[in-house]
Amino acid sequence: MVDDDGDHLRAVTDWLTVSGFDVLAFERAEDAFKAVLDQRPDLVLTDLRMPGIDGVTLLNSIKRKAACVPVILLTAHGDVAAAVDAMKRGAEDFIEKPYDADRLVALLTKAVEKGRMSREIDRLQSLVEQQNEADAIIGDGPAMLALKRRVSALAQVDLDVLIIGETGTGKELVARALHNRSGRAAGPFVAINCGALPESIFESEVFGHVKGAFTGALSEREGKFEFADGGTVFLDEIEAMPPVLQAKILRVLQERVVERLGENRLRPVDVRIIAAAKTDLSAEMAAGRFREDLYYRLASVDIRIPALRERVEDIEQLFVHFATLAARRYGQAELRPTAGFLAGLRQEPWRGNVRELKARAERFALGLDADELQPAMSQMQTLALPEQIALYEAQLIASALSKNNGNTAHTAADLGIPVRTLNEKVSRYRLR
Structure with a gap:
């Protein structure tokens, strides 16, 4: 709490303390700024008009050096325009004098909780980022250690990979690990669920289309392979892909080009393809449901994920x-x-x-x-x-x-x- 009016400062400090806040009180903005840097409080409540360093200057200093600390301004009636301008500079809120003490407490409580939630979100985001590292694949048993070694070895080799594992074993997690640890990590990771896309729109979604290619194609559209240029395409549940589409995917794997629906032009794409299947594709191939040439093109490098019971x-x-x-x-x-x-x-x-x-x-x-x-x-x-x-x-x-x-x-x-x-x-x- 910062205010050059000592009587007001003491009164507000006493009220906020009774209301459950731990308050550090300062009559000079310079002293308050040093305390902000040393202790990183949940909130700064400061008067707008003060001799020397005023509330706006204090706000600007805090935003430069401790941007995560929210600042609320106390303003006189004629300072509303200045307070609104201060909010554009990063102030959390302002309250006009004279104000209701309970309203001030409610405002501060809301701001403190918002700040804590923001820090919690940052913490969770950091946690998510950490899980993009090697430890994201959880497990220290022999099977998982072998899996981690294989993922690390294949991540740096720019080859297409087939991942085989039962439902729920973490095939996309492994695919993302391969992408994140590869030279393509800065590029897009585009996941395509081959079992969820209807055959009628599959080609348009995956390869794109030009304007007028079909009824409703009012403009040209970039397909997922083009969007993933420089990155990785993850083909999940590839065993569910109809044979006619398997032939089109095979062409992309072999030639690294796509042809938009309704267009004769071939467009080169620089992508790594990682496919995933719930079952061994050799059985699907033997049953005539999966193309033999596509199987051998994919199965040259594979990763098998153990089931949880294993x-x-x-x-x-x-x-x-x-x-x-x-x-x-x-x-x-x-x-x-x-x-x-x-x-x-x-x-x-x-x-x-x-x-x-x-x-x-x-x-x-x-x-x-x-x-x-x-x-x-x-x-x-x-x-x-x-x-x-x-x-x-x-x-x-x-x-x-x-x-x-x-x-x-x-x-x-x-x-x-x-x-x-x-x-x-x-x-x-x-x-x-």
């Missing part, structure tokens, strides 16, 4: 990983699965593979599996008593909120506490 040693690590990500994404307290519960996961068939495990972990993180909410006593006993109580309370509240679809009034009634008390605990435990 890598049970990775199940616990995967489950905790997905549950932790889900808890952070949805603002829930991170629940700790018991050792017995984790061991039980190994006994399940996991026909949906990693995708099924991920869904199960997300249900657990959201408190939707009531039997799994109790923390392991062996884990609880390693914490101090207040921490044990806080963890257990957070789990109960998270479970009740999930049960009531986030309705705080119904949740408070179920827990037998006032809504205000519930809101305080939700804030304390960073629940949402």
